[in-house]
Amino acid sequence: MNTRSYLYQTKKKKKWPWIIGLLFILLAGGGAFFAHQQGYLALNELFDEVPQEEPEPIVEQQPEEVEPEPIPEPEPEPEPEPEVDRSGAKGYEGNEVLPQEPTYMSGILMASKQYPLPQDFVPTDEMLQEVQQAFAELAAAASLDGYELVAFSGYRSFERQQELYERYVANDGQEEADRYSARPGHSEHQTGLALDIGEKNFEQHFARVSFGDTEAGKWLAENAHLYGFILRYPEGKEKITGYMYEPWHFRYLGKELALEIVNSGLTVEEYIEQ
């Protein structure tokens, strides 16, 4: 029994370490597998998070980089600001006092919101005759093309302009009157070199923007400079010339100067400052 039991015990003793060893291997293997699974998941999560984080800074950086760009882009808008706004009452600012002598710039006798005439300026008969003769030539050319032009307004004295301006202010208020009528001393009509032109029998277009859409008005805009006259207040140049579009108002400059200014594409204001 002793021997047997000893043997039995020995056999038993030999069996248990094997079972424990097997269990240990299974547990260790399971544990290792579990740890590996966890490690894999942890790595996977990290891997997932990395590409998620990467596009985020790109998305965040893009608006940061794009946003500062549109800010300098609108800068070109302030560029027109240096351009002096001579429209309305603004054009008179700092130029309200009439000078003692007339202003000539690039050979042009100025009469504008910026450069007024002396109150006592009166054109010479010679000047008035030259304009009259030039208009006669212009009208003759227009007549050949079928348009009978008339000058319904020419030389206007300081006193007459004062009378007109005060009437316009009474009717429309100063703000509106300053857009279409000159204050006394600032009217080109006081030079005697400006004419308001229309078509005979079409008085409904006299001193009206609609004249620019008539065939006669178009002919005049295209040909006046050949006879020494220029369309003084073109469309869209109100802030430069100081006056709204006046397709009827022409300024006599002589053929040479009129041709040069028309070819330059500039208004008188721009031409004298270039």
Ligand SMILES: [Zn+2]
């Ligand atoms: Zn006029």
